[in-house]
Amino acid sequence: MRRPWHLLLGVAFGLASAFSCFLAGIYFQHSHATRQLQQLIQQDVYAYYISPKIFAVFSFFSVANETSNNMQRIMKYGFPGLDDVRLYSDFVLSYDRRNRVAHWVCEHLQLANLQGARGVGRAGATYRPDLSVPSNFRSTLADYKHSGFDRGHLAAAGNHREQQVHCNETFLLTNIAPQVGQGFNSGAWNKLEIYVRELTQNFGSVYVCTGPLFKPRAQGNRKWSVEYQMIGSSMVAVPTHFFKVIMVESRLPLGKPYMEAYVLPNAPIPDQSTLRDFLCDIREIEHFAGLHFFQGIRRSAIFGSNYPSESQVFRDFA
Amino acid sequence: MRRPWHLLLGVAFGLASAFSCFLAGIYFQHSHATRQLQQLIQQDVYAYYISPKIFAVFSFFSVANETSNNMQRIMKYGFPGLDDVRLYSDFVLSYDRRNRVAHWVCEHLQLANLQGARGVGRAGATYRPDLSVPSNFRSTLADYKHSGFDRGHLAAAGNHREQQVHCNETFLLTNIAPQVGQGFNSGAWNKLEIYVRELTQNFGSVYVCTGPLFKPRAQGNRKWSVEYQMIGSSMVAVPTHFFKVIMVESRLPLGKPYMEAYVLPNAPIPDQSTLRDFLCDIREIEHFAGLHFFQGIRRSAIFGSNYPSESQVFRDFA
Incomplete structure (x- = not known):
C-alpha cells in the first residue's frame, strides 16, 4: 500500500510543478506582451485610441470604462x-466663454443613436442652462426670451435617441445657439x-x-469687418453663419473616409x-x-476633401 | 599582539554598522519626508506651485529645471x-486662432526684468511671425503693412531687458496686435x-x-452688437479695446496683494x-x-479689487 501513496505524491508533485x-x-507572456503593447501605444496614435479595447482583450477581469471609451470613440x-x-x-x-456659444460640437452617429428606444425623444426634454459653466460665462433662458431668435441645436436632438439622457443633454444651453427661426x-x-x-x-x-x-464682410475700399449681434443680459453672440463638417466612414475594407462641409448663413434661406x-471648402x-x-x-487619405464644388455622396439621395 | 587586532576589527565592525x-x-527619513511632501503637494495647490523648489532642498544632486520654474513663476x-x-x-x-491675436499675455515683472544688461534692448530686435503657429492661423508682416495700424506690443518690450532673447520674443507677431498709432x-x-x-x-x-x-456697442432699441475690422489677407482682428489687469505683491509680511485693471479704447486718446x-471693474x-x-x-484676499472707481496705488505716483 506504500507504493501507490508514493506514486500519488509524485504525480501530484509533478502536476503542481507543471x-x-x-x-x-x-505570467511571463502576459508581462512581455503588455510591455510590447505599451511601447506600441506610445509610438502609434491609433493604437493609443483603441488601447482600452486592446487591454480588455488581455485582462483576466474586464473593466468597464464607458466614459473614456465614449470620448475616444467620438473624438477618434x-x-x-x-x-x-x-x-x-x-x-x-x-x-467659447467670450461669445457664450460653443466653438464646436462633435458627434459620432451610428444606427443605434438614431433609432432609439421607445418613448425616448424631445417630448421629455427641456431647455436649461448648463450649471457646470461659471455663471459669468453662462447663457440663460432669459437671454433667448423675446430675442427674436430660436434656440437652435448644434448637436441635433434627433441624433441622440438611444437613451433619454442623451436627448436631454442636447437641450443644455451650451449646445444651443441663436438661430433665425423661419427659413x-x-x-x-x-x-x-435630416441629410446627416x-x-x-x-x-x-x-x-x-x-x-x-463669425465671418468678415467686405466693407469696400479693400476693408473687411466682422459684425454680429449680442442678445440678452449675458451677451450671447448671434453667429453670422453655421457650419457642419461631415465625415462618412467607408463600409468597404480599407475604404477611405469621405469628407464634406457646409456653411449656411444664419438668415432666411429660400425653399427652392x-x-x-452651400457646400464649402473645409480649409475656408x-x-x-x-x-x-x-x-x-492625413487629408490625402480622405476622399472628397478637395472637391468642395460638388458632393459625391449626394447622388445617392436625389 | 592578538588582542589589539581583535579590538581593531571590533571597532571597525562597530563603525561600519553604525x-x-x-x-x-x-534613507528612512528621506523617503518618509518625500512621501509626506507628495501628499502635501497633492492636497495644496500652493505647495504644488513651489514643489520643484521644495524637492531641490531635499535632493542630494540639484537639478536645474528653469523652463518649468518660469511657467510656474509667471502663472503663480x-x-x-x-x-x-x-x-x-x-x-x-x-x-486666439480665430482672430489671429492673443487672448491674453501674462508677465511677472521684477527689477531684474526692467534694468537689464548692457546693450540689451529693442535695437537688436525685429518683428517676425511666430512659425510655431500653423500657417492657417498665423499673422504675418504683410498683414500689418499699409494697414494703417501700429504693430502694438501686448507684453511691452521695455519690460523684458534681462536677456536679449527675452526682448526679441516680445517682437513675435503672436505678442503683437493692431493698435492705433497716434494718440x-x-x-x-x-x-x-510706463506706469506698470x-x-x-x-x-x-x-x-x-x-x-x-471686442466690446459690444448699444445699437439703440435695446440691441447690442460687436463690430471690428479685419486687416491683411490672413484676417487679423483689430480689437476695439485693450485691457491690463495688474496685481502688485505687497512688501509687508503677510500683506495682501493689490489688484486693479484698465481698459483703453483702441482709438486716439486726448493727452489731457x-x-x-480708464480704471475698470475686473469682472467687467x-x-x-x-x-x-x-x-x-480668493478675491476677498486681494486689496482693491472691489474699488474700481479709484486707484489706491495711484496716490504714490501723482
Whole structure:
C-alpha cells in the first residue's frame, strides 16, 4: 500500500510543478506582451485610441470604462480645438466663454443613436442652462426670451435617441445657439440635419462637427469687418453663419473616409435652394473658425476633401 | 599582539554598522519626508506651485529645471484661460486662432526684468511671425503693412531687458496686435506701460495680464452688437479695446496683494486725460473677454479689487 501513496505524491508533485510552470509561462507572456503593447501605444496614435479595447482583450477581469471609451470613440479623428472641452454622454463640445456659444460640437452617429428606444425623444426634454459653466460665462433662458431668435441645436436632438439622457443633454444651453427661426432653423438647417441622418442610415458610421462662424464682410475700399449681434443680459453672440463638417466612414475594407462641409448663413434661406449650394471648402471654415478638423488623419487619405464644388455622396439621395 | 587586532576589527565592525545604520536612518527619513511632501503637494495647490523648489532642498544632486520654474513663476496665480497656451522665455501667452491675436499675455515683472544688461534692448530686435503657429492661423508682416495700424506690443518690450532673447520674443507677431498709432500706442497705452514699470520699481514684484477686447456697442432699441475690422489677407482682428489687469505683491509680511485693471479704447486718446479715467471693474473685463484672472487666489484676499472707481496705488505716483 506504500507504493501507490508514493506514486500519488509524485504525480501530484509533478502536476503542481507543471501547473506552476504553466502559470509562470502565462505570467511571463502576459508581462512581455503588455510591455510590447505599451511601447506600441506610445509610438502609434491609433493604437493609443483603441488601447482600452486592446487591454480588455488581455485582462483576466474586464473593466468597464464607458466614459473614456465614449470620448475616444467620438473624438477618434482628433480635436478641432482645445478651448474649454466638455464631455457629454453622447457628444463632445468646446465652449467659447467670450461669445457664450460653443466653438464646436462633435458627434459620432451610428444606427443605434438614431433609432432609439421607445418613448425616448424631445417630448421629455427641456431647455436649461448648463450649471457646470461659471455663471459669468453662462447663457440663460432669459437671454433667448423675446430675442427674436430660436434656440437652435448644434448637436441635433434627433441624433441622440438611444437613451433619454442623451436627448436631454442636447437641450443644455451650451449646445444651443441663436438661430433665425423661419427659413433657417425650421428650413435649410433642418434639411441638413435630416441629410446627416440619411447618411448615417446608408453608411452606418458618420462623424459630424457643427459650430458657429463669425465671418468678415467686405466693407469696400479693400476693408473687411466682422459684425454680429449680442442678445440678452449675458451677451450671447448671434453667429453670422453655421457650419457642419461631415465625415462618412467607408463600409468597404480599407475604404477611405469621405469628407464634406457646409456653411449656411444664419438668415432666411429660400425653399427652392438645395443643400448643394452651400457646400464649402473645409480649409475656408478652418480659417474663419480657427479650428482644424479631423487632424488625426492625413487629408490625402480622405476622399472628397478637395472637391468642395460638388458632393459625391449626394447622388445617392436625389 | 592578538588582542589589539581583535579590538581593531571590533571597532571597525562597530563603525561600519553604525555608519550603515546612519545611512539607513537618512534613507528612512528621506523617503518618509518625500512621501509626506507628495501628499502635501497633492492636497495644496500652493505647495504644488513651489514643489520643484521644495524637492531641490531635499535632493542630494540639484537639478536645474528653469523652463518649468518660469511657467510656474509667471502663472503663480492661475491661468486666465487655457486656449492654445504658449510659453516664451519671459512671458506666457494664449493665442486666439480665430482672430489671429492673443487672448491674453501674462508677465511677472521684477527689477531684474526692467534694468537689464548692457546693450540689451529693442535695437537688436525685429518683428517676425511666430512659425510655431500653423500657417492657417498665423499673422504675418504683410498683414500689418499699409494697414494703417501700429504693430502694438501686448507684453511691452521695455519690460523684458534681462536677456536679449527675452526682448526679441516680445517682437513675435503672436505678442503683437493692431493698435492705433497716434494718440494710443505712442500715447495713453505707452503711459500705462510706463506706469506698470514704475509700480515694479516701487514694489518689486508685479503680475500683469494684457489682452484685447471686442466690446459690444448699444445699437439703440435695446440691441447690442460687436463690430471690428479685419486687416491683411490672413484676417487679423483689430480689437476695439485693450485691457491690463495688474496685481502688485505687497512688501509687508503677510500683506495682501493689490489688484486693479484698465481698459483703453483702441482709438486716439486726448493727452489731457489721465490713466485714472480708464480704471475698470475686473469682472467687467472677465465678462467681455471670457477670462478669469488670478483665480488661484480668493478675491476677498486681494486689496482693491472691489474699488474700481479709484486707484489706491495711484496716490504714490501723482
